[in-house]
Amino acid sequence: MKLDTKTIAQLAEHLETCQLEARDTPKITDQHPDMDWDDAYAIQREILRRKLGRGRRVIGLKAGLTSHAKMKQMGVTSPVFGFMTDDYVVPDCGEVKVAELIHPKVEPEIAFVLKHPLRGPGCHVGAVLAATEYLLPGVEVIDSRYRDFKFDLKSVIADNTSASRFVVGGVPTAAAGIDLTTLGVVMEKNGEPVAMGVGAAVLGNPASAVAMLANHLASHGEEIPAGAVVLSGGITEAVAVAAGDTVTLRVHGMGATTLRFV
Ligand code: OOG
Ligand code: MG
Secondary structure, eight states: OOSOHHHHHHHHHHHHHHHHHTOOBOOGGGTOTTOOHHHHHHHHHHHHHHHHHTTOOEEEEEEESOBHHHHHHHTOOSOEEEEEEGGGBOOTTEEEOGGGSSSOEEEEEEEEEESSOBOOSSOOHHHHHHHEEEEEEEEEEEOOSBGGGOOOHHHHHHTGGGEEEEEEOSOOBOSTTOOTTTOEEEEEETTEEEEEEEGGGBTTSHHHHHHHHHHHHHTTTOOBOTTOEEEOOOSSOOEEOOTTOEEEEEETTTEEEEEEEO
16 A cells, blocks of 8 residues: 555545545546556445445446457556446436546446355356356446546546446346357447447456456455446447437347436
């Protein structure tokens, strides 16, 4: 750790205030170029502590920057992990108020819901599939608090990996019998297909992203709890949205989920 406790608390307060007030900020590594990975996750955990203190609950976890398309879009080279609290959930076919966000983008993802907790280290695709109760189509709404979505890995980790909203829907589908690598997805904006891909775009298999998340949590003595929604990461580049847009994600054999921006 390079930052002291006070600085970590200040940066967490700053980033969370930007989120709550929907205003952007330069990336924090500009002021703290020597902060390290532990500092970055410590700031993220401090943001979580603030939210839990106000009565929020964690209902999901996410892996991000797990596809080549996303890494290339954001200019980074390794996955990141974050959390989602109950106020991030959008009901299927529900609305997202754009005024509450800075510059939202949508990502097509496969969501996993586990029947058994997953604990690393050593978690692998087989363990993820065995622990999975069902899969769902999921759209993540990311909203980096950083100006013009410009950040480096440490800054984005501290900012809880741009998490802001998500929707899941469609048909809860057992993992058995699904080939996650060839699973096709189409994301539509206002009825037009804007992003298409297959599961293999995410680390060869979206279940790998869930395994990486479990192994990451293990380094802090934590696990993925049963019942949590786990987003495995954008399969394609993220697509910008504005008020008036309707976004639908269709996943082969798993139905569709929709959200509207107002
Ligand atoms: C970071 C979060 C990326 C994903 O699915 O790749 C992410 C960002 O691009 O702002 O959630
Ligand atoms: Mg995502």
